[in-house]
Amino acid sequence: MSPTWIAILHGLGIALAFAAAGYACVALWAILRVPRASAARIDYRALRPVTVLKPLHGAEPRLYENLRSFCVQNHPSYQLVFGVRDPDDPAIAVVERLRAEFPGRDIALVIDPRVYGANLKVSNLLNMLAHASHDWLVLADADISVPADYLARVTAPLADAGVGIVTCLYHGVPGPSFWSRLGRLFIDDWFAPSVRLSHAFGSTRFAFGSTICLRRDALVAIGGLEALSNTLADDFWLGELTRRAGLRTVLSDVVVGTDVAESQLKALWDHEVRWLRTIRSLAPWGFAMTFVCFTTPLLVLGLCLAPGAVTLALVLLGGGARVLLHFLQRRPRDDAFAWHDVLLIPLRDALLLMEWAIALAGWQVKWRGQVLHARGDGSAP
Template sequence: MSLSWIVPAIIHGLGIGLTFAATGYACVALWAIGKARRTITDSTQKPQPVTVLKPLHGAEPRLYENLHSFCLQAHPDYQLVFGVQKQDDPALAVIQRLREEFPRHAIALAVDSRVYGSNHKVSNLMNMLPHAQHDWLVLADADINVPVDYLTRVTAPLADPGVGIVTCLYYGIPGPSFWSRLGRLFIDDWFAPSVRLSHAFGSTRFAFGSTIALRRDALQTIGGFEALCDTLADDFWLGELTRRAGLRTVLSEVVVGTDVGESQLKALWSHELRWLRTIRSIAPAGFAMTFVCFTSPLLLLGMCLAPGPITTGLALLGGAARVLLHFLQRRTSDRAFAWHEVLLIPLRDTLLLMEWAAALAGWQVRWRGQVMHARSGGSAP
C-alpha cells in the first residue's frame, strides 16, 4: 500500500490548522477588547492621600510633557517624588522647571547613588521611598503620560484591603520616525490585545511599569523593594509577590500613554527583543504558543500550505478581524484613525514573528547600558 499521500495530508492539515489558529486568535481578541469597553465603570470613592514615585534616568524625549501631566492631576492631596542616581543627571533640569512652574505642589527629590542589586531602577525606588509622605503609593515610569483624573481612578480600588496592586494598560505615542510608528503597533495591536484576552479569561498574572498603585502595607508584606533588587521584570514580580501573599491584582479601566521613540530598526529590535525574552522568562509555555498572535504571516503560510476554499475563507475572516482590531485599538487610546497604518500590519506581524523566533534562541537582553539575562523567573546576574 502506498503511503505517498501521508506527507501531503499532514502539510494540508498544518496549513488549515495555522489559518484556523491565527483567525481564531484575531476574532477572540476582538471579543476581549469589546468586553473590556463594556465593563468600564466610574468610581465614587473618596480619594486618599497619594505619593507618586517617579524613578528617572536621563532626559528622555518628552520627559517634561510626561512629568507635567502628573502635575495637572485633579486629585486633592498628592505628592510627587522624583529620583535620580547621579548629581549631573539631565532630568534634574526638568524637575527644577516643574518646581518653578508648580510652587504649591509637594515635589520631593531624591539624588542618591546607592545601588543594592543588579536592577538600578529598583535601587532608585529604594532610595526614594523614605521621602514618601503617604501610605498609598503609585509607581510610574518616566515615559508615561496620564489624564487629569488618573490618580483618583487608579487608586480607588486600594480602598479594598484585599487588593494588592492596581495596574494600567497603555497605548503607544510614536515619535516622527517610521520605526517608532511600527513600535507603537507592537504595543497597541499585539501587547494590549493579548493582555485583554488573558484578563477576559480570568487571569490577573500581570503588572506593568506604566502604573502600579499599592498600599505601603502591601509593599511591606512582600519584603519591600528589597525583594525586587535582583529581578529584571521588577514590575511583574511586584504584582506576583503580592498575589502570592493572597492579594488581588486589579486591571484599571484607565489606559495611559507611553512614548515610543526608536528611530532605527536596530533600536526597535533590541527593545522589543528585551520585552519578548522577559515575557518568555515569566511564562515559557504560553510564550511558546505566542506565534498564533502574528496573524498576517500565519494566514499567508496557511494558504500556501493548504490552498483551497476553506483556508481562503478563514484567511479573509482572519484578515478582516486583524484590521478591525487595529482600528478598535485606535479608539481605545482615543487617537485619530490613521488609515494608512493598515498597510503596516503585514510588516508589523512579520517582524514580531521574527523577534519571537529570536527570543527563543537566547536569554541575553540589554537595558540602560547593562547586559542582563532573562533567566527563569526573570532574574538578572
Template structure:
C-alpha cells in the same frame, strides 16, 4: 499513517484555525473593554505618594511629568529620583517645582546601587522620602489624564487588593520605527492583555503604573526583594497574588511615548520584552505564535491552500485590520489608513523576533546587558 500531503493539509488548516480563533477572540475582547468616559470616583481621603524614577532628558519629559502635577486629587506627594547629580532630568523637576509651588514635589539624588536592576535601586532610594502609605510607582514616559490618580488608587481601599496596574497605548514619536513600535503596543500587547482579562486572568503588572499599599509592599519583602530581577513590575503583582491578594487592571488607559528611531533600537526593545515574557511564562510564550496573525495565515495557506481555508484566512485578515483601525479609534483616522500597510510588516517582524527570542536570554536595557532568565525573587 498520514501521507505527507495529508499531514501538510492538517497542519495548514490547524494553523489557520488557531490564528483565526485568536484574532476573533482578541477583537471581541477589545470590543468588550470599550467603556464610556469615566466619572470621578468619590475621594477616599487617603493621601498618596507617587514615585517617579527618572534617567535622562527623555522626549516630552516635561509634558509627561506636568500631567502628574495637575491631578484632581486632594492630597498627594510627588517624589522624583535620579542617580547622578548631572542628570538633565533634574532641570525638568526644578522647573515643575517653580511652576507648581503648591504641590509637594521632592527630588532625590542618590547614587547608591543595591543590585543589578538600576530602576529598583532608584526606587529604594526614593522610598525613604515617601510620606504616605498609599504608593504609586509610575514610569517617566507616560502621559496621564487629570483623573488618573483618583481612579488608580481607588481599588486600594479594599484590603483584598494587592496591586493596581494600567494598560497603556503608544504614541509614536515620528518615523516608521516608532509607528511599528506603537503597533506592537496597541495591536499585539493590549489585545493579548484584554483577552487574558476576558478569560479571568489576573497576571497583570505593568511598569507604566503599579499602585499598592506600603503594608503590602513590606509584606512582600520590600523593594529589595526585586533588586536583581528584570521584570520587577510583574513580580510585584505575582508576589502579592501569592499572598492571596488580588491584582486589578484599572479602567484608566495611559499613553506612553514610542521613540525608537531605528530598526536596531526597536529590535532591542521588543526582543527584551519577548525574552522577558519567555522567562516568566514559557508555555504561554511558546503558544503565542498564533498571535502573529498574517504570517501564520500565510503559512497555513501555503501548506493547505483550499477554498475553505482561503475564506477563513480572508476573515482572519479582516479581523486583524479591524483591530488596527479600532485601536486608533478617536485618534488620527488618516494616519490609521496610511499605517494600514504596515500591519503585515508589523506581524512579520514580530514573528521573526519571536523566533530569535527562543535562541538566547540576554537583553539590553538602558545600556546594561542582563539575563532575562532571572530567579524567582521569593
C-alpha cells in the same frame, strides 16, 4: 513528493490558518467586551493622600510633557517624588522646571547613587521610598502620560484591604519616525489585546510599569522593594509577590499613554526582543505558543501549504478580524492617528514573528548599558 507528505502539509496549512484566524477572532472579542471608561462620580473627600514615585534616567524626548501630566492631577492631596542616580542626569533640569512652574505642588527630588542589586531602577526606587510621605503609593515609569483624573481613579480600589496592586494598560504614543509608528502597533495591536484576552479568561497574572498602585502595608508584607533588587521584570514580580500573599490584582479602566521613541530599526528590534525575552522568562510554555498571535504570516503560510476554499475562508475571516482589531485600538483623541497605518499590519506581524524566533534562541537582554540574563526565577544578576 509523496501523497502522505502532501496530506501532512495540507493539514498543517489548514491548522495554521485555523489557529491564526481563531486567535484573531477571540482577541477581537476580548477587545469588544471591554467596557468604556466609567464616568462614575468620584468622592474626592474619601480619597487618601498619595505619594507618586517616578524613577528617571536621562532627558527622554517628551519627558517634560509626561511629568507635567502628573503635576496637574485633580486629586486633593498628593506628593511627587522624582529620583535619579547621577547628579549630572539631564532629567534634573526638567524636574526643576516643573518645581518652578508649580511652586505649590509637593515635589521632591532625590539624587542618590546607592545600589542594592542588579536592578538599578529598583535601587532608584528604594532611595526614593525613604522620602515618601504617604502610605498609598503609585509607581509609574518616566515615559507615561496620564489624564487629570488618573490618580483619583487608579488609587480608589486600594480602599479594599483585599487588593494588593492596581495596574494600568497603556497605548503607544509614537514619535515622527516610521519605526516609532511600527512600534506603536506592537503595543496597541499585539500586547494590549493579548492582555485583554488573558484578563477576559480570568487571569490577573500581570503588572505593568506604566502604573502600579499599592499600600505601604502590602509592600512590607512581601519584604519591601528589597525583594525586587535582583529581578529583571520588577513590575511583574511586584504584582506576583502580592498575589502570593493572598492579595488581588486589579486592572484599572484607565489606559495611559507610553512613548514609543525608537527612530531606527535596530533600536526598535532591541527593545522588542528585550520585552519578548522578559515575557518568555515569566511564562516560557505560554510564550512558545504565542506564534499563533502573529496573524498575517501564519495565514499566508497556511494558504500556501493548503490552497483551497476552506483555507481561503479562514484567511478572509482572520484577516478581517485583524484589521478590525487594529481600528478598534485607535483612539479619536490620538493626534498621531493615521488610517493608512493599517497597511503596516503585514510588516508588523512578520517582524513580530521574527523577533519571537530570536527571543526563543537566548536569554540575554540589554537594558540601559547592562547585560542581563532573563531566567524563569525572575533574577537578573
